[in-house]
Structure formats: C-alpha cells, structure tokens
Amino acid sequence: MGATHAPLATTARKPSSVRRREIAEAALRVIGEHGATSLTAASLGREVGLTAGALFRHFATLDDILSAAVDVAIEAVDTTFPSDELPPIARLRELALQRIELIGGRPGLAWLLLSDHQVYLCVPEAAVTRLRAVVQRSRAFLLAAFREGVARGDLRADVEPETLLPIFTGTIHSLIVARGIHQHVGSTATSASPERIVDALFALLANP
Numbered sequence: 108m109g110a111t112h113a114p115l116a117t118t119a120r121k122p123s124s125v126r127r128r129e130i131a132e133a134a135l136r137v138i139g140e141h142g143a144t145s146l147t148a149a150s151l152g153r154e155v156g157l158t159a160g161a162l163f164r165h166f167a168t169l170d171d172i173l174s175a176a177v178d179v180a181i182e183a184v185d186t187t188f189p190s191d192e193l194p195p196i197a198r199l200r201e202l203a204l205q206r207i208e209l210i211g212g213r214p215g216l217a218w219l220l221l222s223d224h225q226v227y228l229c230v231p232e233a234a235v236t237r238l239r240a241v242v243q244r245s246r247a248f249l250l251a252a253f254r255e256g257v258a259r260g261d262l263r264a265d266v267e268p269e270t271l272l273p274i275f276t277g278t279i280h281s282l283i284v285a286r287g288i289h290q291h292v293g294s295t296a297t298s299a300s301p302e303r304i305v306d307a308l309f310a311l312l313a314n315p
Contacts (some may be wrong), residue, residue: 131175139214170231177234195256207301211286
C-alpha cells in the first residue's frame with residue numbers, strides 16, 4: 108500500500124482590492140520616507156514585496172497608483188472631521204488634535220496635504236481636484252465653527268473668522284511638522300504637548 112501524503116500547502120492570493128490598497132499605502136510610505144522622486148516601480152515593489160510586473164497587474168501606471176494613494180489620504184482625512192453637534196470650540200479642538208495625530212505620524216500624508224505646489228506637479232490632475240475639494244471642505248468646516256463660536260460669545264469678535272483661520276491652521280501645520288520630527292528622533296520629552304499648545308491657542312482666541 109502506498110504512503111499517503113498530506114496535501115500541499117497553498118498560499119491564498121489576496122483579492123485585487125486588498126492588494127491595490129496595500130500598494131497605495133506603500134506608495135505613501137515611500138514618498139514620506141524618501142520623497143516623491145523616489146517613487147518608482149522598483150522602489151514600490153521592494154516596499155510592498157512584489158515585482159514590477161505584479162504591481163502593474165493591479166494598476167496600469169504609476170499615475171494610477173498615485174491617484175489611489177490620494178484616495179487613501181482623503182479617506183483618512185475624512186475620519187478627522189468631528190460631529191457638527193459638538194460645540195464650536197470642541198469641534199475645532201477635536202479636528203486639530205486628530206489631524207496632528209494622523210498626519211504627523213504619516214509623512215506621506217503630510218506631503219500630499221501640506222505641500223501644495225510640489226503635489227500639484229506630481230499628482231494626476233483629477234486627483235489634485237479631489238485634494239482641493241478636501242482642502243475646501245476643511246476650510247468651510249473651520250470657518251463655520253469660528254463664526255458659530257463668535258456668535259455664541261465663546262471666541263473673540265474683534266478679529267474676523269477669515270483672519271483667525273490662517274492663525275489656527277498655521278499652528279496646526281507647525282505641530283504636524285514638529286510631531287513628525289520628534290517621531291523621527293524618538294522623543295518629545297522637551298516639547299509641550301499638542302494638547303497644551305492647542306489649548307493655549309484657544310485661550311488667546313477666547314472672548315476677552
């Protein structure tokens with residue numbers, strides 16, 4: 108009687124949607140760690156563990172991969188919009204801290220969302236349009252919260268919301284950059300926490 112053999116183990120192939128997501132996420136990591144010009148089929152293949160040929164079974168071109176990376180970024184940013192039911196200062200604070208946490212920890216997202224001119228030269232036009240829509244949505248959200256905060260008497264009324272907006276976003280962007288730098292060196296011990304800085308900003312913006 109012949110010996111029985113155990114069936115050979117097989118490696119399940121990932122669904123294309125899963126693999127496309129992995130490739131888009133890997134593109135963001137490559138850009139964040141090495142810069143946009145470093146994104147090639149070879150560098151991306153190494154990052155995700157696929158050959159260049161395998162990459163292009165899921166995407167037609169590198170531009171298509173960049174477009175998918177933009178969609179991943181937009182999906183992540185969409186999760187940082189708090190509920191409109193929160194009071195205006197709570198909405199502003201939550202959005203600020205969630206953006207700092209999300210984007211400061213992912214340099215590829217920071218490049219896409221904060222490096223306007225570089226991105227617009229590198230990313231397909233349709234994806235740029237989607238990024239601009241997110242920027243406009245963020246601006247409208249912040250302005251609405253500032254206006255409501257002024258109307259409620261929570262925020263100072265002697266400065267227009269349109270003037271408050273760049274002060275607020277500039278602080279957030281600087282904290283995003285600082286978080287990325289501190290993560291790279293492995294310590295934030297000598298720096299004030301983002302929460303303290305955001306709260307200090309609201310103390311300055313509060314109605315006297």
